[in-house]
Amino acid sequence: MSSSTAASGLSPLTGAAPLSLCAREPHVPADRLVAEMVPPPRFDGVRFATYIPDPNQPSQAEAVRVLEDFAAGLGGADTASAGRRGLFGFGKGRAKAAKAPAGPRGIYLDGGYGVGKTHLLASLWHATPAEPARKAFGTFVELTNLVGALGFQKTVETLSGHRLLCIDEFELDDPGDTVLVSTLLGRLVEAGVALAATSNTLPGKLGEGRFAAADFLREIQGLSAHFRTLRIDGEDYRHRGLPEAPAPFSDEQVTKAAHATANASLDAFPDLLDHLAKVHPSRYGALTDGLAAVCLTGVRPVPDQSTALRLVVLADRLYDREVPVLASGLPFDRLFSEEMLNGGYRKKYFRAISRLTALARDAEGLVESR
Structure with a gap:
């Protein structure tokens, strides 16, 4: 890597720094919501x-x-x-x-x-x-x-x-x-x-x-x-016969993958949770426009119910749009507290865990080796 590239934070593979969800504040017109x-x-x-x-x-x-x-x-x-x-x-x-x-x-x-x-x-x-x-x-x-x-x-x-x-x-x-x-x-x-x-x-x-x-x-x-x-009865097809959810990667691996992947975003998980509170959930789909992957460092348990419900909506929009999620920190099945998983929104949280786990599997190919 040249000294100028290193200093700018640009990737030698993509020629651009990773995108950031936290830098996005999309505005969605009503006609787009209908369309x-x-x-x-x-x-x-x-x-x-x-x-x-x-x-x-x-x-x-x-x-x-x-x-x-x-x-x-x-x-x-x-x-x-x-x-x-x-x-x-x-x-x-x-x-x-x-x-x-x-x-x-x-x-x-x-x-x-x-x-x-x-x-x-x-x-x-x-x-x-x-x-x-x-x-x-x-x-x-x-x-x-x-x-x-x-x-x-x-x-x-x-x-x-x-x-x-x-x-x-x-x-x-x-x-x-x-x-x-x-x-x-x-x-x-x-x-x-x-x-x-x-x-x-x-x-x-x-x-x-x-x-x-x-x-x-x-x-x-x-x-x-x-x-x-x-x-409709049955088991979760996303995990039927598949191995356990992949273990999180290191911060270094996630950061390197974000720089090497065109149109990937890179954000610290706590910063993303804070940003979601400033964006209406109706705009979470637009928040992910054009993303090839979402890379997150420092995944940790969500601190409260309101934050958790916003994360559920984001997980749904990422899953709908087939955006892989590469993360470091805690595995996704430890995002929500036992109290949350036993409360009135438990089915939403289990759905989010299921979908994020599937997206984490999709993201494994972004990292060459552990």
Whole structure:
């Protein structure tokens, strides 16, 4: 390495210093939030045919069958128009001018993390016979962020013309979300929009352990009434038959890999946690724009619940975008305290551990040798 290169901090391989998440403060216009309501890159190519059911878990193959029928039922007549007439059916039935069976107008995929719920939800989006502009896909957080950006009435108007709304990682973290989402989905169902959602929590149990859910029982029951629950059993496919999570690398290895990898970011983990508090979670996807890898030094346990929940959102956006994560410090399964892992948000934290572990495996190739 020349003295000038060393002094500048530039990599001899990439010719540029690593990027920094902490230096980014993205601003996301509302129209981008709407335009990006499609399956993320990781799930852009998935289909029902690419989902491999566990032969020991019959519910997985059954879920594929039910969802294929559900998608077929969204073809033909305009579902939104049919919905405004109060007509909607499951399976291979079509909207007709006569009475249709009463009941929920959506499917709710319930199951543990890593059983392929997002794969199936994205497959449903792809299989639904409608133009991309008439079907929407986003996480629960992205949906609530959309309401924050557009306003409630504009969100209703924007989504009412859709044939299908897919909501991934459906959770209720506070009373405000409960009332907001209950009202929003009620309006969309009235407009004839079909719903599909994934979660680790049964719809009637949403909010438990996080706030006084009993005080909002009417809203929660109203949400539950919109869905037919489809249980998916199984083990986390990300770790099925795979070795244990890779041990963290050294600071030197992570730093060297960051300098040697084009479009990689390099940040101290504590600094990143502080920065996330200054960026709205709706912008975490934009925070990762153009990144080939995220390199973190000094990973340590997150200090509090608010910080932990922000990290969960970042982990989801990195996983969606298939961005490898190379880290030093503690392994990812030690990010959250025992109290957190036994609390009301435990399923979010286990999902984050699962996804970060998968991304850590993806990053192993960035380091030539230990």
